[in-house]
Amino acid sequence: MPHHRTVRTPLISGCGVLLVAVLGISGCSSSMVSVDAVPMGTATAAAPQETPAPAPTDTTASAPAPAPSTSGASTSAPAVTATPPPTASPTAEPVPTAPVGSFVLGDSIGLSIAPALSRLGYPVVGKVGQSARTPYLAEHLSSAAAQAAPAWVIVLGTNNAGHEEDVASVREWVRTIRGLRSADQQVFWVTPYRPSTYTGGMSAWTLDALNAELATIAERRDWLTLLDFASIAEEEWYEQDGQHLHPDLTGQEALVRLVAGADATPAEVPAPITTIAPPEPDPTTPAVPEDAPESMEFGPE
Numbered sequence: 001m002p003h004h005r006t007v008r009t010p011l012i013s014g015c016g017v018l019l020v021a022v023l024g025i026s027g028c029s030s031s032m033v034s035v036d037a038v039p040m041g042t043a044t045a046a047a048p049q050e051t052p053a054p055a056p057t058d059t060t061a062s063a064p065a066p067a068p069s070t071s072g073a074s075t076s077a078p079a080v081t082a083t084p085p086p087t088a089s090p091t092a093e094p095v096p097t098a099p100v101g102s103f104v105l106g107d108s109i110g111l112s113i114a115p116a117l118s119r120l121g122y123p124v125v126g127k128v129g130q131s132a133r134t135p136y137l138a139e140h141l142s143s144a145a146a147q148a149a150p151a152w153v154i155v156l157g158t159n160n161a162g163h164e165e166d167v168a169s170v171r172e173w174v175r176t177i178r179g180l181r182s183a184d185q186q187v188f189w190v191t192p193y194r195p196s197t198y199t200g201g202m203s204a205w206t207l208d209a210l211n212a213e214l215a216t217i218a219e220r221r222d223w224l225t226l227l228d229f230a231s232i233a234e235e236e237w238y239e240q241d242g243q244h245l246h247p248d249l250t251g252q253e254a255l256v257r258l259v260a261g262a263d264a265t266p267a268e269v270p271a272p273i274t275t276i277a278p279p280e281p282d283p284t285t286p287a288v289p290e291d292a293p294e295s296m297e298f299g300p301e
Contacts, residue, residue: 096225097261098122098153098188101271103146104259106155107131109192112246113155114273116256121267123149127276131159134169134176141180145272151185152177153227153259157192158245162205170213174224186223189214190259191230198244227258 104110104117104124111126118124125140132154140146154177160166177187191211194202211230218224237251238244247255257264 095261096188096227097264098186098227098259099150100260100264100267101149102151102153102188102259103141103149104153104155105137105140105146106153106190107159109158109246109255110155111273111275113252113256113259114275116252117259118270118273119266120256120260120264121269121271122153122260123271123273125274125276126155128278129159130156130276132156132166132169132173134172137173137176138180141177146180147182149185152181152187154187154189156189157207157210158194159202160192160207160210161202162194162207162210164209167209167213170210170217174217174221178221178223181223186225188225188227188259189218190227190255193230193233195233195235195238195244197235197238200243200245229255229258232258 100121102122104114104122104126106124106126107130108126108128110124111128114124114126123145125143125145127136130136136156137154141152146152181187191214192207194207207230215226218226232254233247233251237247237254240248
């Protein structure tokens with residue numbers, strides 16, 4: 001008689017598949033049931049095997065670790081510095097110039113540019129050999145022409161020696177001008193210049209101290225402006241003049257631009273030019289020696 005035995009095999013309910021020794025399957029509940037084993041030696045069809053599902057994987061991908069640096073330098077990204085917007089360059093202050101119609105009072109330097117200034121509408125009064133002196137300023141700045149002008153231009157100082165007495169007189173000159181000008185009249189003073197090549201009677205002094213005193217006084221007076229010709233003058237402008245006191249045409253053009261501006265336009269009617277004649281020589285005064293240096297004509301009065 002065939003030998004029978006009874007075995008207990010887990011049956012996965014709800015899955016429809018008989019599994020043997022399969023673990024870790026979720027989603028099905030198991031229960032133990034009793035079945036008769038098939039007699040040994042009897043061929044039976046093998047139950048189909050279900051391929052186990054792959055183990056779940058972590059879907060959160062981790063970033064690969066950075067490769068180690070071989071140079072020893074830090075692998076962190078450099079800090080980014082915000083670049084500030086470019087700042088606008090400061091606007092240059094306009095160069096002051098004398099308004100058209102300004103009354104020009106000068107010496108031979110002023111008379112040398114008088115034709116050009118006249119065409120631009122600037123009346124000029126000048127005297128050859130004239131230095132800056134209080135009586136000269138008082139006489140001509142109190143004239144009707146000067147008082148009616150919108151501003152004054154002073155072209156004096158080249159014929160001043162520049163010694164201590166001249167420097168001490170600068171304040172007196174400015175006080176005289178202040179007392180004669182109206183409240184709305186501006187005053188422009190052209191700084192005088194004498195080249196180092198000058199060898200006349202005033203060569204023992206320079207005009208540096210006189211110009212420095214003018215600058216100090218002008219800083220504290222809003223009605224007084226210096227037109228600094230001394231800072232732009234070139235010695236080569238004076239080579240053609242035997243006395244080395246008068247600029248050539250290039251220097252004269254630079255001086256006109258300084259007074260009237262580079263964009264000045266001709267006036268409809270030229271302004272008058274007044275040349276003050278030197279006084280007649282006194283017959284009782286000894287004549288100037290023939291060997292006197294030419295620059296004596298332009299020395300201090």
